[in-house]
Amino acid sequence: MNALLDDLNPAQREAVTAPPGHYLILAGAGSGKTRVLTHRIAWLCEEQGLWPHNMLAVTFTNKAAGEMRERLGHLLHQPTRGQWVGTFHSIAHRLLRMHHQEAGLQEHFQILDSDDQIRVLKRVIQELELDDKRFPPKQAAWMINGWKDEALRPEQLPAPKQLHDHHWHAVYRAYEAACQRAGVVDFAELLLRAFEMLNQHDALRMHYQQRFQHVLIDEFQDTNTLQYAWVRQLVGSDGLAFVVGDDDQSIYSWRGAQVENMQRFLSDFPGARLIKLEQNYRSTGTILKAANALIERNQGRLGKQLWTAADSGEAIDLFGAHDESEEARHAIGQIMRFVEEGAKLRDCAILYRSNAQSRAFEEALIQKSLPYRVYGGLRFFERAEIKDALAYLRLLANPDDDPALERALNMPPRGIGDKTAEQLRNQARQAGVSQWRFLELQPDAFSNRARSVLSQFVSLIQKLRAETHALNLAGQMEVVLEHSGLRTHYEREQKETRLGADSRIENLDELLSVAARFQADAPERDVGSSELVTFLSYAALEAGEGQSQVWEDAVQLMTLHASKGLEFPLVCLSGLEEGLFPLQRAIDEGGQALEEERRLAYVGITRARRRLLISFAETRRRHGEFHYARPSRFVGEIPKSLLKELRPRGGHAQAPRFGVEHMETPSIRLGARVRHARFGEGIVLAAFGNGEHARVQVNFADVGTKELVLAFANLQLV
Numbered sequence: 001m002n003a004l005l006d007d008l009n010p011a012q013r014e015a016v017t018a019p020p021g022h023y024l025i026l027a028g029a030g031s032g033k034t035r036v037l038t039h040r041i042a043w044l045c046e047e048q049g050l051w052p053h054n055m056l057a058v059t060f061t062n063k064a065a066g067e068m069r070e071r072l073g074h075l076l077h078q079p080t081r082g083q084w085v086g087t088f089h090s091i092a093h094r095l096l097r098m099h100h101q102e103a104g105l106q107e108h109f110q111i112l113d114s115d116d117q118i119r120v121l122k123r124v125i126q127e128l129e130l131d132d133k134r135f136p137p138k139q140a141a142w143m144i145n146g147w148k149d150e151a152l153r154p155e156q157l158p159a160p161k162q163l164h165d166h167h168w169h170a171v172y173r174a175y176e177a178a179c180q181r182a183g184v185v186d187f188a189e190l191l192l193r194a195f196e197m198l199n200q201h202d203a204l205r206m207h208y209q210q211r212f213q214h215v216l217i218d219e220f221q222d223t224n225t226l227q228y229a230w231v232r233q234l235v236g237s238d239g240l241a242f243v244v245g246d247d248d249q250s251i252y253s254w255r256g257a258q259v260e261n262m263q264r265f266l267s268d269f270p271g272a273r274l275i276k277l278e279q280n281y282r283s284t285g286t287i288l289k290a291a292n293a294l295i296e297r298n299q300g301r302l303g304k305q306l307w308t309a310a311d312s313g314e315a316i317d318l319f320g321a322h323d324e325s326e327e328a329r330h331a332i333g334q335i336m337r338f339v340e341e342g343a344k345l346r347d348c349a350i351l352y353r354s355n356a357q358s359r360a361f362e363e364a365l366i367q368k369s370l371p372y373r374v375y376g377g378l379r380f381f382e383r384a385e386i387k388d389a390l391a392y393l394r395l396l397a398n399p400d401d402d403p404a405l406e407r408a409l410n411m412p413p414r415g416i417g418d419k420t421a422e423q424l425r426n427q428a429r430q431a432g433v434s435q436w437r438f439l440e441l442q443p444d445a446f447s448n449r450a451r452s453v454l455s456q457f458v459s460l461i462q463k464l465r466a467e468t469h470a471l472n473l474a475g476q477m478e479v480v481l482e483h484s485g486l487r488t489h490y491e492r493e494q495k496e497t498r499l500g501a502d503s504r505i506e507n508l509d510e511l512l513s514v515a516a517r518f519q520a521d522a523p524e525r526d527v528g529s530s531e532l533v534t535f536l537s538y539a540a541l542e543a544g545e546g547q548s549q550v551w552e553d554a555v556q557l558m559t560l561h562a563s564k565g566l567e568f569p570l571v572c573l574s575g576l577e578e579g580l581f582p583l584q585r586a587i588d589e590g591g592q593a594l595e596e597e598r599r600l601a602y603v604g605i606t607r608a609r610r611r612l613l614i615s616f617a618e619t620r621r622r623h624g625e626f627h628y629a630r631p632s633r634f635v636g637e638i639p640k641s642l643l644k645e646l647r648p649r650g651g652h653a654q655a656p657r658f659g660v661e662h663m664e665t666p667s668i669r670l671g672a673r674v675r676h677a678r679f680g681e682g683i684v685l686a687a688f689g690n691g692e693h694a695r696v697q698v699n700f701a702d703v704g705t706k707e708l709v710l711a712f713a714n715l716q717l718v
Helices: 010-016 033-048 062-076 088-098 114-127 137-149 163-182 187-200 202-211 225-235 260-268 285-295 324-340 355-367 384-397 402-409 418-431 435-441 448-468 473-483 486-497 501-521 531-543 584-589 591-605
Strands: 023-027 055-059 084-087 214-217 240-245 273-277 316-321 348-352 372-374 555-559 568-573 608-617 619-622 625-628 643-645 673-676 680-688 695-700 704-709
Touching (some): 010 273, 033 055, 084 088, 114 137, 114 163, 114 402, 137 163, 163 402, 202 225, 214 225, 240 260, 285 591, 348 355, 355 555, 384 473, 402 435, 418 435, 435 448, 473 531, 486 501, 584 591
Parallel strands (some): 055 214, 348 568
Antiparallel strands (some): 619 625, 695 704
């Protein structure tokens, strides 16, 4: 038997060696989907005699794409250079670089990151004389990206029903015109432009359909309308699709993902077969039973049951805290005990539904002097000083890049005011040229002082272009950092403020190291592109995704969305309360919204390998006030036999789903109407503790909810 199959289980082997056809691989959490995908490619090459360049493999993150390339290189015993393996955006970007003329783009077009996109939209909204409070640039970016994900251009949008819609459509049109003038594209534009290019050029589309005999897609449950259409376009009538996904882990509907694409695939691709990967190699049997019991309540699933050949493991800890501070202290205590048993801090993760929940955990970690990392902080290429330096480099590659010019023009500050900047934008737009071209052609259009400053800027960029023309990437970077004035600016800031400027200088130094490593790795350049253009594309694509950098040994704090794709020996799944998780909005909407919250809980549970702690707080402070919290329905959907309550909660009902609802104190019952000398009349919502430590939570008509020590409150029954 082929050595490729030696380490595969029967279901994995079936998927890898399946005869030609369309396949949907339903891969449960921890079931080895990446192994199946890479082994499938290697099998097709070794056993079917296909050339790697005749296959297209697509995933959603640069990290996953890099892992796929590394595994393929090992399996095929050859470098993966030139193979079509990457993210949707990077593959589309590669196509557009190779066929920029057919796509209607400049040869050296640049990619707008999210910040620059908002800057362009802010300018567009001002030019249209719209109120940016009624038409916020961030909302404009969200709407335009959403329209592009649905493959809709301004002229394809439904007819506006009211004036407000008409203005949004005008913003979209003006934004597209501004991007075209500047020779830039945003992330959503990459895929839409590539899709349109292939639709409009039959010969080009047929070429790639014939080239890519096999199209393999990872994380298929996360595809949106445009990505699904793009897959169908490239597969055509003769290609074969092999897609891997898990409908139970579809948690990105808010950014356009459509779990329905999993079901749609089976009907849209003739003869498509379903193969299930259900053996889990990550979690204990108990954790998997809890995940299965939870997710089976969702309707319309393709359906699977995760199982493991490993031991059942320990019961799942369930902790009902008095408040979020006690919840955090308990979680940190569990982590410290786990570390005492030989684990690392980085083996421990605290997951939460909302970023705001991290505060209590951070405070508890600081009190214990434990290092921690809030996953999802600013990445390297997203930092302001890095974006400043890259703006100069972008101008060297393409002086018509208006967003880059606007960023570089006044950083470091040159005394160019908003009025001059607006004048430059307006006159360049009226002339139908980029701002750089206008500065070159009509420098006399400005006042004497402005003309002097702008002329100095033009001379600086021309000098930088001349001095860097024959240099390698690191050399270009060094010249820009020294002669642009950025390094001097941040050194001065460091001396004057001592507020983080030293780290900015260190980041600029690190940018030089990044450039040197980029050179040394000799990545494959885009066709017809310089080393600088390739690096700028790499930086923009890296800044556009939210994957983690290398971890230090620290406790990991992150949202449940950020945890997808990760795993930890110990997971503390916190805040399992109605209204928080699931969110109140999802409870109100029900249906798909509530099912996605349940899928999110399923994702959280299946991040745990050995131990899982589920916690909730009986009260949680929100907006400065305590609020009564009822344990999440998701807690009640886990079989009690799998749970171990870490401490009895005084007077609570045994079923954790109902928690404090039935709790009472010796003299005050829940729901009782009481009077307080200062706060007036109110209703008892909750009670905690016993004896002198007994406390009650009362919702007063005049002052809202208060928590009182029963022994000193002197409450009177009404």
